[in-house]
Amino acid sequence: MKKILNYIDGNYCEPISETWIDNYNPSNGEVYSQIANANEQDVEKAYEAAKKAFPSWSNTTIEERSRIMLRIATLIEENLEELAYAESLDNGKPLSLAKAVDIPRASSNFRFFGNAITQFASEAHESVGLNTMNFTLRQPIGVVGCISPWNLPLYLFTWKIAPAIAAGNTVVAKPSEITPMTAFMLGEICTKAGLPNGVLNIVHGTGPSAGQAIVAHKNIKAISFTGGTITGEHIARTAAPMFKKLSLELGGKNPNLIFADCNYEKMLAVTLKSSFANQGQICLCGSRIFVERSIFEKFKKDFVTKVAQLKVGNPFDENTNIGALVSKPHMEKVQSYIEIAKEEGGIVLTGGNPVVVKGSENGYYLEPTVIEVFDDQCRVNQEEIFGPVVTLMPFDTEEEVINMANGVEYGLSATLWTQNLDRTMRISKKIESGIVWVNTWLNRDLRTPFGGVKNSGVGREGGFEALKFFTEPKNICITYSE
Numbered sequence: 001m002k003k004i005l006n007y008i009d010g011n012y013c014e015p016i017s018e019t020w021i022d023n024y025n026p027s028n029g030e031v032y033s034q035i036a037n038a039n040e041q042d043v044e045k046a047y048e049a050a051k052k053a054f055p056s057w058s059n060t061t062i063e064e065r066s067r068i069m070l071r072i073a074t075l076i077e078e079n080l081e082e083l084a085y086a087e088s089l090d091n092g093k094p095l096s097l098a099k100a101v102d103i104p105r106a107s108s109n110f111r112f113f114g115n116a117i118t119q120f121a122s123e124a125h126e127s128v129g130l131n132t133m134n135f136t137l138r139q140p141i142g143v144v145g146c147i148s149p150w151n152l153p154l155y156l157f158t159w160k161i162a163p164a165i166a167a168g169n170t171v172v173a174k175p176s177e178i179t180p181m182t183a184f185m186l187g188e189i190c191t192k193a194g195l196p197n198g199v200l201n202i203v204h205g206t207g208p209s210a211g212q213a214i215v216a217h218k219n220i221k222a223i224s225f226t227g228g229t230i231t232g233e234h235i236a237r238t239a240a241p242m243f244k245k246l247s248l249e250l251g252g253k254n255p256n257l258i259f260a261d262c263n264y265e266k267m268l269a270v271t272l273k274s275s276f277a278n279q280g281q282i283c284l285c286g287s288r289i290f291v292e293r294s295i296f297e298k299f300k301k302d303f304v305t306k307v308a309q310l311k312v313g314n315p316f317d318e319n320t321n322i323g324a325l326v327s328k329p330h331m332e333k334v335q336s337y338i339e340i341a342k343e344e345g346g347i348v349l350t351g352g353n354p355v356v357v358k359g360s361e362n363g364y365y366l367e368p369t370v371i372e373v374f375d376d377q378c379r380v381n382q383e384e385i386f387g388p389v390v391t392l393m394p395f396d397t398e399e400e401v402i403n404m405a406n407g408v409e410y411g412l413s414a415t416l417w418t419q420n421l422d423r424t425m426r427i428s429k430k431i432e433s434g435i436v437w438v439n440t441w442l443n444r445d446l447r448t449p450f451g452g453v454k455n456s457g458v459g460r461e462g463g464f465e466a467l468k469f470f471t472e473p474k475n476i477c478i479t480y481s482e
């Protein structure tokens with residue numbers, strides 16, 4: 001059986017414990033590979049490699065760093081088919097999605113930050129009349145930790161690693177143990193691209209073991225994490241006494257606010273995506289849909305009709321819209337929320353049941369589900385489900401819908417559908433979230449700040465924000481004589 005090895009100091013190696021974790025194929029429920037079960041000792045080995053590589057990498061010219069990163073980007077593109085296949089097999093997402101989104105975006109992450117670093121500059125402050133000049137020196141932090149989740153495996157893994165190494169840091173990274181395959185493949189690509197040994201070290205294994213060892217390592221000075229809010233809280237608690245720099249991208253329960261004056265057809269098509277793309281397993285999915293009452297019944301009918309037409313199937317079938325959920329426990333979690341919704345008085349308008357896919361009978365398939373709810377404080381409207389489940393509710397006034405949109409613990413993104421510019425500005429300012437999409441969804445320019453407020457996290461990724469996170473600003477203050 002295929003073994004997913006750690007990648008340390010430019011070499012693939014077995015875990016020190018010599019123990020392995022089963023890796024499941026969600027499309028058929030079978031174990032198809034084994035993952036290195038890294039522990040504290042493997043993390044220490046990875047840290048030592050990263051520490052050794054740091055003096056040279058942090059002094060490598062920007063041009064050279066950039067050149068290597070662009071080569072990595074090109075190699076990802078050249079291996080698109082193979083990587084997309086691996087991502088789909090590991091995660092259950094439709095192959096078409098992995099080809100169109102996940103892998104191209106992983107390449108863009110390296111290309112973007114490989115270019116961005118050549119434009120990264122810092123400020124100078126002249127204290128006029130005092131013969132004093134200040135400038136800000138932005139130095140890499142040293143060895144940093146990057147921990148990523150399973151929903152967009154290579155996409156989010158590289159979103160952290162790329163700015164970290166662009167800025168001159170060396171990295172100990174851990175992908176999710178549920179979807180480690182493409183991160184494993186990235187090691188070879190980095191070696192081929194000429195990334196010096198030890199600049200990127202990848203350990204595999206569980207959160208409580210390998211992940212915790214990275215976060216708790218006293219010399220890994222910054223942690224960039226994307227994952228669940230509860231894990232984020234735990235990481236913050238571990239890291240705080242060591243005063244580590246933290247960037248936490250956590251869960252979401254994003255509102256989709258639909259006004260009667262929107263471009264209806266465009267809204268309907270995009271809302272289908274914002275609800276169910278990647279089986280609803282994107283932290284940015286619009287899982288709470290609020291519709292202005294005058295079009296509520298029409299929307300409900302049209303939306304439910306379209307949702308019922310989505311094809312749930314094997315990820316490798318090109319007609320599939322909705323693939324498999326990532327794991328059995330996750331599927332059970334999502335199903336439990338459908339039961340909770342019913343107990344709370346919600347009406348399942350479509351979906352709600354597991355799907356048996358011919359030839360893949362043991363895969364984790366679930367119908368896309370739309371639930372009408374009658375109280376925005378109900379659990380299905382408050383807690384992150386992270387699956388192909390959305391709720392619907394009507395609203396009458398702007399004030400009411402803003403209150404409902406903001407009435408959750410999360411604050412990652414919001415989507416607003418209206419043609420009214422005044423309303424767009426009024427609502428955008430009042431929404432408590434890190435991103436507001438107006439008449440669009442998941443429209444990403446990598447220069448923009450990305451992140452959430454409230455329980456959706458702290459800090460921002462993207463563009464220069466990420467390069468700022470991965471550097472330590474130092475004020476150099478020089479006085480001089482005339």
Ligand code: TXE
Pocket residue numbers: 147148149150151174175176177205206207208210211212213215226227228229231232234235249250251252282283333384385386
């Ligand atoms: O994520 P975890 P899980 C949400 C979603 C989902 C829930 C739980 O609601 O149902 O989180 O998912 C590593 N120290 N999101 O449990 O555990 C872990 O190994 C260090 C939203 O699968 O947060 C993995 O690499 N690391 C999210 C990573 O954290 C630890 C995407 C994320 O896994 C650790 C995924 C520890 N103590 C789930 N414990 C988003 N924001 O997009 C775990 N990890």
